[in-house]
Amino acid sequence: xxxxxxxxxxxxxxxxxxxxxxxxxxxxxxxxxxxxxxxxxxxxxxxxxxxxxxxxxxxxxxxxxxxxxxxxxxxxxxxxxxxxxxxxxxxxxxxxxxxxxxxxxxxxxxxxxxxxxxxxxxxxxxxxxxxxxxxxxxxxxxxxxxxxxxxxxxxxxxxx
Amino acid sequence: xxxxxxxxxxxxxxxxxxxxxxxxxxxxxxxxxxxxxxxxxxxxxxxxxxxxxxxxxxxxxxxxxxxxxxxxxxxxxxxxxxxxxxxxxxxxxxxxxxxxxxxxxxxxxxxxxxxxxxxxxxxxxxxxxxxxxxxxxxxxxxxxxxxxxxxxxxxxxxxxxxxxxxxxxxxxxxxxxxxxxxxxxxxxxxxxxxxxxxxxxxxxxxxxxxxxxxxxxxxxxxxxxxxxxxxxxxxxxxxxxxxxxxxxxxxxxxxxxxxxxxxxxxxxxxxxxxxxxxxxxxxxxxxxxxxxxxxxxxxxxxxxxxxxxxxxxxxxxxxxxxxxxxxxxxxxxxxxxxxxxxxxxxxxxxxxxxxxxxxxxxxxxxxxxxxxxxxxxxxxxxxxxxxxxxxxxxxxxxxxxxxxxxxxxxxxxxxxxxxxxxxxxxxxxxxxxxxxxxxxxxxxxxxxxxxxxxxxxxxxxxxxxxxxxxxxxxxxxxxxxxxxxxxxxxxxxxxxxxxxxxxxxxxxxxxxxxxxxxxxxxxxxxxxxxxxxxxxxxxxxxxxxxxxxxxxxxxxxxxxxxxxxxxxxxxxxxxxxxxxxxxxxxxxxxxxxxxxxxxxxxxxxxxxxxxxxxxxxxxxxxxxxxxxxxxxxxxxxxxxxxxxxxxxxxxxxxxxxxxxxxxxxxxxxxxxxxxxxxxxxxxxxxxxxxxxxxx
Ligand code: SF4
Ligand code: SF4
Ligand code: SF4
Ligand code: FES
Ligand code: FES
Numbered sequence: 001x002x003x004x005x006x007x008x009x010x011x012x013x014x015x016x017x018x019x020x021x022x023x024x025x026x027x028x029x030x031x032x033x034x035x036x037x038x039x040x041x042x043x044x045x046x047x048x049x050x051x052x053x054x055x056x057x058x059x060x061x062x063x064x065x066x067x068x069x070x071x072x073x074x075x076x077x078x079x080x081x082x083x084x085x086x087x088x089x090x091x092x093x094x095x096x097x098x099x100x101x102x103x104x105x106x107x108x109x110x111x112x113x114x115x116x117x118x119x120x121x122x123x124x125x126x127x128x129x130x131x132x133x134x135x136x137x138x139x140x141x142x143x144x145x146x147x148x149x150x151x152x153x154x155x156x157x158x159x160x
Numbered sequence: 161x162x163x164x165x166x167x168x169x170x171x172x173x174x175x176x177x178x179x180x181x182x183x184x185x186x187x188x189x190x191x192x193x194x195x196x197x198x199x200x201x202x203x204x205x206x207x208x209x210x211x212x213x214x215x216x217x218x219x220x221x222x223x224x225x226x227x228x229x230x231x232x233x234x235x236x237x238x239x240x241x242x243x244x245x246x247x248x249x250x251x252x253x254x255x256x257x258x259x260x261x262x263x264x265x266x267x268x269x270x271x272x273x274x275x276x277x278x279x280x281x282x283x284x285x286x287x288x289x290x291x292x293x294x295x296x297x298x299x300x301x302x303x304x305x306x307x308x309x310x311x312x313x314x315x316x317x318x319x320x321x322x323x324x325x326x327x328x329x330x331x332x333x334x335x336x337x338x339x340x341x342x343x344x345x346x347x348x349x350x351x352x353x354x355x356x357x358x359x360x361x362x363x364x365x366x367x368x369x370x371x372x373x374x375x376x377x378x379x380x381x382x383x384x385x386x387x388x389x390x391x392x393x394x395x396x397x398x399x400x401x402x403x404x405x406x407x408x409x410x411x412x413x414x415x416x417x418x419x420x421x422x423x424x425x426x427x428x429x430x431x432x433x434x435x436x437x438x439x440x441x442x443x444x445x446x447x448x449x450x451x452x453x454x455x456x457x458x459x460x461x462x463x464x465x466x467x468x469x470x471x472x473x474x475x476x477x478x479x480x481x482x483x484x485x486x487x488x489x490x491x492x493x494x495x496x497x498x499x500x501x502x503x504x505x506x507x508x509x510x511x512x513x514x515x516x517x518x519x520x521x522x523x524x525x526x527x528x529x530x531x532x533x534x535x536x537x538x539x540x541x542x543x544x545x546x547x548x549x550x551x552x553x554x555x556x557x558x559x560x561x562x563x564x565x566x567x568x569x570x571x572x573x574x575x576x577x578x579x580x581x582x583x584x585x586x587x588x589x590x591x592x593x594x595x596x597x598x599x600x601x602x603x604x605x606x607x608x609x610x611x612x613x614x615x616x617x618x619x620x621x622x623x624x625x626x627x628x629x630x631x632x633x634x635x636x637x638x639x640x641x642x643x644x645x646x647x648x649x650x651x652x653x654x655x656x657x658x659x660x661x662x663x664x665x666x667x668x669x670x671x672x673x674x675x676x677x678x679x680x681x682x683x684x685x686x687x688x689x690x691x692x693x694x695x696x697x698x699x700x701x702x703x704x705x706x707x708x709x710x711x712x713x714x715x716x717x718x719x720x721x722x723x724x725x726x727x728x729x730x731x732x733x734x735x736x737x738x739x740x741x742x743x744x745x746x747x748x749x750x751x752x753x754x755x756x757x758x759x760x761x762x763x764x765x766x767x768x769x770x771x772x773x774x775x776x777x778x779x780x781x782x783x784x785x786x787x788x789x790x791x792x793x794x795x796x797x798x799x800x801x802x803x804x805x806x807x808x809x810x811x812x813x814x815x816x817x818x819x820x821x822x823x824x825x826x827x828x829x830x831x832x833x834x835x836x837x838x839x840x841x842x843x844x845x846x847x848x849x850x851x852x853x854x855x
Contacts, residue, residue, distance in 0.1 A: 058329040058342045065331040 001048045007037050011052065024053045027063055031070055039074040068122055076111045076118035078156050080104070081135040084121050087128035096132055096149055097121050103153055117156075167233040182224040182235055183211055193237055194246060194275050196253075196360055197312040198225035201556065202321055205313045208253070210275065212245040213237050221245055243279070250280040253310050256291045256335060257361075264308065266362030269375045272310060291335050298347040300367050300841040301425065302356060306338040309363035315339060315355035322418075324544075324555055324577050325349045339363070350548070350826060351842045353424045357407050357417070368425045368838060369405035373397070378404060381746040382412060382799055384733050385423035386480055386726035387829045389507075389640045390415070390527070390549035391735025391801065394423045396727065396746045403427045403727065403746055414527040414739060414801050420548035421839065422829055427727060429835040430749065434709055436722035437751030447710075447720060452753070452761075459719050460765035462682065462702045463497060471681030473499040474674030477653035478687025478755075479507065479642035480832070482731030482743060484778035485755045486644070486651035487659055487786070488770065489686060492759055494658075496768040501668030504653040505688060506819045507641035508736070509616035511649060514661055514806055515814070516624035517636070521788070521805035525608045525635035526737050531557045533635070535564040535604035537597070539623070540590050541612030541639050544574040545825045545847060547736070550610065550637075551575070564604060568593045587614055591622055602630050610637040617816025640736045641822045642830065643726065647734035650786070650804065656812050660787035663812055670818055686755055687723060689713045689831050706755055711831055722752040725832075729754040731775040732796065739801040740791055 002008065010033060011026075018025040027049065034045045041064050050057045064070045082088075082097040101107055104117050111118040127133035130142030134149070141152060164175040169186050176185040183193045196208035204226050212221035216234035221241065236242065253272065261267045293306040311330065316339070319328045327342040327349035341347040356364045378397040385392045385406075393413020394406040406424045411417050429435075439455030440447040450458075466473055475493040477486055493502040517523050530536065530553035543551035551574060557563035558578050565579045568590050576582045581600065583593040601607060609627055611620070620638070627634035640646050652659035655667040674680055675690060680698035686706045691713040696703070705717040714720045726733070727746045731754075734740045753761070760773025771781065782789050788806035795802040822830060825847025827839050839845055 056326045056329075056342060058326070058340060061340065062329045062331055066333045 001044050003034065003037055007033055015052070024055050024059075027053050027055065027060065028067070031060070031064065035070060041070050041072055068120065074111075074115075077116045078136050079118050079120065080153075081120045081122045081125065083123070083125050083127070083131070083133050083135075085124035087124070088132040091131045093132040096134065096144055096146065099146055099149055100134075100153070103150070165229045165231050165233075167229050167231070167235065169235045170238055176229045178229070180229050182213065182215075182222075182227045182229060182233075185229050186224065186235070186237065191237055193224045194279055195225055196271065196275075196310055197314065199314050199317070199358070201560070202314065202317040205317070208249065208310065208312055210246065210249050212242060212249070214239050214242055246275075246279040247281045250276050251284055251286075254280075254284060255286050255288075256307055257310070258290065258292075258307050264362040265365045265370045266308075266359075267374065270362060271360035293338065296345070297367070298341040298345075299349070299351055299843065300838070301351045301353055301421065302341075302347055303365045303367060303370060304339055304341075305363050305365070308361050309339060310361055311337055312360060314358045314360065315364055318354045318358045319349070321559060322354065322556070323350060323352065323552065324574050328355060346843070348843060350544075351421045351425075351844060352419065352548070353407075353421065354418070357409060357424075366405070366425070368428070369397070372404045373399050381744050382408075382410075383727060383744045383746060384413075384643065384741050385419070386643045386832065387422035387426065388420075388547060388549075388824075389642055389645050389736035390547055391643070391733065391737075391739060391741055392419055392423045392549050393741070393799070394419055394427075396427065398746050401747045403430060412799055413741070414735070415549050415552075418549055418552045420826060421842070422826075422833075422836075425838045426829070426833070426836040428838050429708070429832045430725055430727060432709070432835040432837070434835065435749065435752075436707065436709060436714075436720065437749065439722060440717075440720040442718045447715075447717070455719055455721060456758075456761050456765050459704050459721075460762055462704075462718075463684075463762070464766055466681045466702070467497055472669075472677060472679055473497050473501060473682040474669055474677070474680055474684070475499065475502040476671055476674070476683070476685040476688050476690060477502065477504040477648055479504060479640075479645040479648055479830075480726060481644060481648075481687050481755050482726070482729065482733055482775065483644065483647040483651050483740070483782060483789075484731045484775045485686070485759070486648055486653050487782050488756055488759050488773060488778055490652045490659065491770055492763060492768070493684075494664075496763060496766065496770055499668055500655055500664060500666040501674055502653055503655055503669070503671040503674070503818075504645075504648040505671060505690065505822075506649070506654070506815075507645050507821050508613040508638050509620050509814070509816060509819050510638050510640065510646060511654070511657060511661060511812070512617055512620035512814050512816070513624070513636055513638040515811065516621045519807055523635050524738050524803070524805070525610075525637050526739055526803050527553060527735070527801070529608055529635060530554055530610075530637075532561070533557065533563060533608045534561075534606050535566070535601070536608045536610065537566045537568070537594070537601065538573070538575060539568045539594060539609065539611040540570070540587070540614035541610060542569060542571075542573045543610070546612070546641070547610075547639060548826060550639075566597055566601070568597075590615060591619055591626075594623065595626055598626070598630065602632065604632060606633045606635075608635045608637065610639055612639045613641070613819055613821030616819045617814040619816070620814075637737055641824060643735075644733040646736050646738060647732075647740075650734055650738075650789070650806065651782070656815070659782070659785065660789065661806055662787070670815070672818065685713050685717075691716055706758055707831070708752075709831060709835055721758055723758065724749065724752045724754040728752070729756070729775075731756065732779055734804060735801075738788075738804045738806065740789070740796060740804055741801045742796045742799065 014026045046060045050060045084093040108121050132144045134141045193211050195211045197205040206223050206226045211224040213224045214236040295305040316328045320326045331340040356366045378399045382395045385394045392415035396403045397405040438449040441450045566581045567575050568583045585593045678697045680701045682702045684704045689711040703717040704719045705714040706721045706723045763770045788804045791802035827845040827847045
């Protein structure tokens with residue numbers, strides 16, 4: 001399988017940035033970039049990345065199934081990730097998750113019918129000092145409150 | 161050697177080489193530090209935390225399986241904190257683990273059960289429902305029961321690191337992590353069962369053995385695998401006169417724990433419904449069952465008659481019968497029947513190697529050498545397919561000692577994963593390729609050269625001359641195909657060779673010549689199936705066959721004598737390196753006799769004076785008479801492997817034309833392979849998976 005010229009160039013740089021014999025280190029970034037371009041880590045992506053990194057498809061599957069930011073199915077245009085791990089939980093992360101779920105009408109790892117939103121309850125995203133935290137695609141939203149969450153979702157609704 | 165490091169464990173001083181892990185240092189003192197994920201020979205995992213110990217001046221407990229010894233280190237393994245840690249670890253491991261040991265296949269030999277018994281608590285604080293996942297079948301050989309898995313990664317590491325197959329992985333994380341096979345819902349692999357035997361619990365079980373017996377009900381008989389020529393020790397679990405499993409958990413034998421699918425599971429040919437259990441004699445054009453007395457009488461009569469009138473008698477020996485049987489057979493042929501026409505299907509040119517070495521016995525490598533040599537060159541063989549133990553040994557050598565491996569083969573081989581150079585050449589071009597490696601090989605401190613049956617006659621001479629020209633110590637392995645192919649040559653199953661590679665005074669016909677001779681009067685075939693690929697020119701020849709099954713050759717016979725397999729008899733076999741090992745009978749099959757016993761009975765019926773036909777006296781005769789076989793009896797008696805050291809083969813014209821490698825794969829093995837349901841039930845049978853590889 002081939003990717004866009006930009007991504008191909010990026011992969012080429014990636015593979016060069018590790019010491020000889022450590023091609024497999026490029027695995028996670030490659031999967032992330034491929035996911036962004038293809039929309040999901042499809043079986044084809046797994047095979048292709050395995051080939052390029054010199055590992056078996058099963059070894060790629062190990063990584064894909066381990067990391068929650070890698071998805072086998074396409075996510076909504078806005079992938080809302082609410083942290084409910086310990087720090088966020090203590091500061092109301094679970095309430096935020098319920099609120100988002102109610103608002104969007106979808107549950108954990110579900111996507112709205114129009115494909116605009118998907119929701120996921122995630123483990124610690126490394127923003128404990130600003131808990132509770134939410135991540136939408138690659139953007140972080142810190143010190144969230146129910147009001148801030150409503151505003152955030154409304155603003156995303158508006159973007160075409 | 162670097163200076164030893166001194167430390168104290170539980171108040172007792174111990175010294176160990178730098179780099180030694182605390183868990184191993186403790187072992188030296190007889191102190192057990194419990195461990196699940198730590199496994200000698202595999203990479204460190206530190207996944208189970210069962211091995212936690214207290215180390216003075218360390219702020220918290222440390223994993224002894226990853227902690228190298230240090231000068232002055234003070235370790236404690238028997239403190240309340242350590243005991244508590246072990247209890248907690250076990251409690252966690254048992255959170256989702258079913259507590260149904262009475263119906264678990266591993267019950268009685270489960271490490272988790274043993275650890276819970278020794279170090280655990282009798283109760284759990286977890287009241288939650290256990291995570292349950294249904295059991296999966298990965299292949300006819302491998303079953304996986306996820307809830308029992310303790311995620312020690314041993315299976316993953318033995319498959320990926322040990323074998324280089326990379327068929328197992330761990331997917332998901334946390335409580336739902338589980339072992340996954342390489343093809344979605346099933347395995348495509350060597351089906352060796354190593355992952356099953358290494359699993360400390362009942363998570364991986366074998367389709368062959370599971371739920372057939374409790375381990376303590378079986379007798380365990382250590383004998384030698386009857387398939388390829390590598391000579392693995394397999395410990396057969398026997399109950400009620402049936403073999404239920406094979407493994408080698410005690411690491412005895414040249415193979416340690418290694419076994420391929422054949423040594424571990426393919427013993428089932430033995431109980432195949434078509435197994436011959438009565439002698440057959442042809443009457444009215446058909447083979448009909450008769451008594452042993454009748455059958456032996458018929459053979460003796462025709463043998464005597466043919467001998468009396470100076471008829472042409474041809475004898476074909478086996479690649480799988482014992483040294484004692486081979487030795488006795490050639491004696492029977494040469495002295496008893498007065499024929500020099502005795503041969504076997506040759507699968508490698510051993511005589512050519514021995515004659516090229518001209519008596520340099522120290523240039524013959526052992527299986528152990530493959531694990532220690534600094535460099536190895538594999539010529540014209542796909543080891544993973546045809547010599548699985550050797551593939552494993554070389555790989556282990558590379559993993560543990562960075563051995564430098566070179567290959568010269570027809571197609572891709574598994575050694576490509578790590579070899580320093582891999583040359584692809586069409587058959588016939590190997591030697592030139594080998595010679596092109598000279599500059600690199602000269603820089604190696606030592607070398608073992610393994611070569612397949614494609615290298616024969618003058619090519620062997622050229623290869624040895626090449627080895628000699630390198631100016632470094634070089635050892636050789638002439639790869640042959642079956643469990644006693646080497647012994648067949650050593651014991652003189654060749655018209656031109658007496659036992660010990662002495663020149664035969666009156667060489668008779670070769671196997672091909674026997675089949676082609678229109679005036680052959682008698683053909684006696686023991687454990688071989690030459691008529692599978694060739695026809696017998698002498699239509700009137702009286703044919704006697706000793707075998708386990710009604711092979712193509714047996715179907716043409718006038719008398720068929722049902723023979724015992726290697727797992728049913730005593731004796732010795734010699735692996736392709738020339739190491740002799742002892743067989744131990746695991747069971748008896750009704751109606752059959754060992755080939756040696758058959759020879760003895762026939763000799764008696766013919767009133768021949770050939771000496772006692774029992775394994776021990778015949779082996780004593782071999783030890784006394786066959787050059788190179790004066791091996792220490794104690795080594796064999798204690799289940800060891802003794803390297804033979806054959807004298808120089810004589811200056812006899814090489815017969816490369818007679819060498820015909822069998823081209824078996826990991827999943828085939830001549831007649832026996834055809835009658836193993838286990839082998840034919842795996843997806844990978846007959847080995848197409850690795851098409852195009854090696855020789
Ligand atoms: S049977 Fe052997 S090759 Fe297959 S998965 Fe298990 S260890 Fe790997
Ligand atoms: S299946 Fe067995 S060997 Fe593999 S990780 Fe689980 S417990 Fe360990
Ligand atoms: S490698 Fe050869 S001797 Fe060892 S178990 Fe397999 S077939 Fe038997
Ligand atoms: S717990 Fe939510 S960011 Fe760390
Ligand atoms: S044995 Fe040390 S962590 Fe498993």
